[in-house]
Amino acid sequence: MMELLSGASVGTFKNLVWIIAVVIGLLFLVGSRVSAPLKIAARVVTALMAGTAAFAAANLAVVFYILAHLMDPRWSVGRDARVESPEVSAGPFFQPITDTLNDILDGLTGSVNNVIALKNAFLTMPDFIVAAGWASFVLVGLAIANRILSSIIEKDQIKQIDRNTRDLADIRAQFGLAPFQDTRVEAR
Known part of the structure; x- marks a missing residue:
């Protein structure tokens, strides 16, 4: 899996996050048939909650991946160019001095390029952090909607159980059987 991710661009990560969210959301739609409108809505x-949670988690996973690979040049694509060190040369007499100077310049430009890569990685992460934050915000609203729907469905089920219990008590009375000794479930 890591080999697959090592070649992925930032755009690929963004697409992968959406694909994961949609697949997880669709998996939550699969199940037994539901015909009641409230149960369909629930x-x-x-499914939207599951997809949104997966979207937030996948975005955070990308942030952690970027943190684990801060110096990766993928984060600087289209941002800052790499710094190249100039080659200093002189005659054969000054060769040891110019070689040392070239090594120092290479080390310096390598450090500058590492700082540029680090800066670009930190400029890439906010896209994913903000997306995860918005997903978390939407997730709270979906959780509230889900709780409201669940409460309405639960009340309807309690009312249906109460009706069924009364109907069964009436049938038992018509046949001359003793009434129920169980406690009744009352609708709220």
Whole structure:
């Protein structure tokens, strides 16, 4: 998996995050058939919650991946050019001095390029952090909607159980059987 990610660009990571979110959300739609409108709405909200949570988690995973590979040149694509050190040369008499000077310049430009890569990595991460933050914000709203739908469905189920219990008590009374000794479930 890491070999696959090592060649992925920032755009590929953004697309991968969306693909993961959609697949997870669709997996939550699969299940037994639901025909009641409230239950259909609850399943859709649950699928949206799952997809949104997966979206936030995948964005944070990309942030951690970038943190683990800070010096990767992928983060600087289209941003800052790499600094190249000039080659200093002189005659054969000054060759040892120019070689030392070239080594110092190479080390210096390598350090500058590392700082540029680090800066670009930190400029890439906010895209994913902000997306994860917005997803978390949306997730709170979806959780509230899901809880409201669940409460309505639960009340409807309690009412249906109460109706069924009354109907069964009526049938038992018509046949002359003793009434139930169980406690009744009351609708709220």
